[in-house]
Amino acid sequence: MRRYLLLASTAALIAFASAASATTLDDVKKKGFVQCGVSQGLKGFSSPDDKGGWTGIDVDLCRAIAAAIFGDPEKVKFTPLSAKERFTALQSGEIDVLSRNTTWALSRDTALGFDFRGVIYYDGQGFMVRKSSGVKSAKDLDGASVCVLMGTSTSLTLADYFRSNNMKYEPITFEKDDEVVAAYESGRCDTYTTDRSGLYANRLTLKDPQENIVLPEIISKEPLGPVVRHGDNQWGDIVSWTLYTMLNAEELGLNSGNVAGMRESDNPEIRRVLGTEGKFGEGMGLSDDWAYNIIAKVGNYAEMFDRNVGKDSPLGIPRGLNALYTQGGIQYAPPIR
């Protein structure tokens, strides 16, 4: 019932919104900042630092979009949103882009009237076990007790996985994230399952993080990416190509440190990305140094990944699937030309 209501109101709103306003880019330029929807606190993705500013890869993407448009990564305002609020906030135009660890799935892409614009982080459900248990693979988990969050798709994926592998398990469900972690810590279950980024993040709150390992198996696909409203393709392109630029920069060896000296590089690909050759910003209504600004002010994908969730952060998540396709991962961006 609620879903139909939501759908009906969405449809009405999209008609309304597109009639009422000019392009999102015009609106953004007029108000002078990008309004970006983030989470209400998720380690590595969007969380407050000591000074009250936001950090995380979802946050950095918003900063990169602002850098592409204004040349200034600080011209962005963040709206922390709960999981329930996030879609209405985007539909109603309260935010311009939703960058809130949202899984790309068909129903969201089509029925809700949204566009997913690339994948900033390939996540997937995984398992954490104690080192002392000697378990090396999820296939060894037959008969295990599993701590899992109640009423989420996580528990459905878990059931599917064990059934398709003909294994038995005993689910122990909890209402809240920290209850699950506490139960696992106290030894009530043999393993704990949620998205792998969450496993790494919550491992930090365990008494002895090194005594716990995340198993290599990934049992669900959770591609997380930025979301925009259907129907404004120019705005969607800006969001997509901001992300692609960061990936291309990593591939071409451009980073925030060396980009200033690379403008006059002989490499035609680099010259095109940095706006020395060609006018690629024009097609999106941006200036030609849009990509330069992204790389100089926010950095390339590797920098963003490492400082927020990767090796330079307490989370220490390995690149894995999120490595470039040239390095064994699946992050692959279309070229800028």
Place this chain on the structure above:
Amino acid sequence: MSFVRDTYLVETPPPGMNVGVLGWLRGNLFSSASNTLLTLFGMYVLWTVVPPLIEWALLDAVWQGSGREACLVEGAGACWAFVAAKFGQFIYGTYTFEERWRVDLAFLAGALTVGLLMIERMPGRRYIAVFGLLIYPVIAYILLTGGRFGLPEVETTLWGGLLLTFVVASVGIVVSFPLGIVLALGRRSQMPVMRVLSVIYIEAWRGVPLITVLFMASVMLPLFLPAGTNFDKLLRVLIGVALFSSAYMAEVVRGGLQAIPRGQYEAASALGLGFWQANLLIIMPQALRLVIPGIVNTFIGLFKDTTLVMIVGLFDFLGSIQVNFSDANWATPQTAATGYAFAALVYWIICYSMSRYSMRLEARLNEGTRRA
């Protein structure tokens, strides 16, 4: 007559078991077998709870540090360094750093006004009250939002922490009190339209949970408004909270009105007082005095309910503590426990002060009717 004493006996002290510490212990803690058992049990509970608590919160606690490493040492207790590092956020939220003096000033002015009002023999108390109710809100509004008199604007989306808690609670309290009185009078009114409207209002608001009200205000309302109209989220929440709590306040006040004997109304009429005069001068002073505990109860409840604004993405005091649990630089096993302990302490101090003040107020106002 030799059997009559002509000198006083020297006074002897009462038996040692009946006076002093021993006597008090015997009288209060060990007066019977069951009391002795209860005392021993209570002491055992205290013995098992208090020392570990002190050890965790004080002795083993980490007081200084700039990141999680400080609190990761073996056997570390509470991670107060986390609270210290995030203290500004707990108080002001993400309020612009350079402009925080404005919050301090607004708070100090408010505290001073309330403080002066509490002194009973303060000269010109009436004027201070008028200032507090009419002028102070305007000053506080200008100071906090800015955008006038050369003060840079600070958007309400940046407000948070204890500041937001105080803003929501005080607006709720100040608006709900008069509105509640009017509704209570309306519900007891002889005029059918007034009565029905008041009853509908009160029952409708009492019938829905505060969470639903806030959720409607933040999620559903934008869908009905034309796209692009973005009226302030905090304002929506303030209106919701004020309307909601005035329904509760109305019922508390109505309880007081019902306790006033009919003779009081008749006496007021006999003196030639009209409806408002009778209520303001005769009925309300008596009725409100009777329901002070109920009113303060509602206020304390409202103060703690403000934390529900988290549902709509505003970070009140508890919310800004919780959102900081997600900072990976402070992710330790003790972070959450320390944050919640700090929140509990602050809430307790504030609510306990409110209840102490209400007890004093009651004692003073009831001097005439106090039982000897």
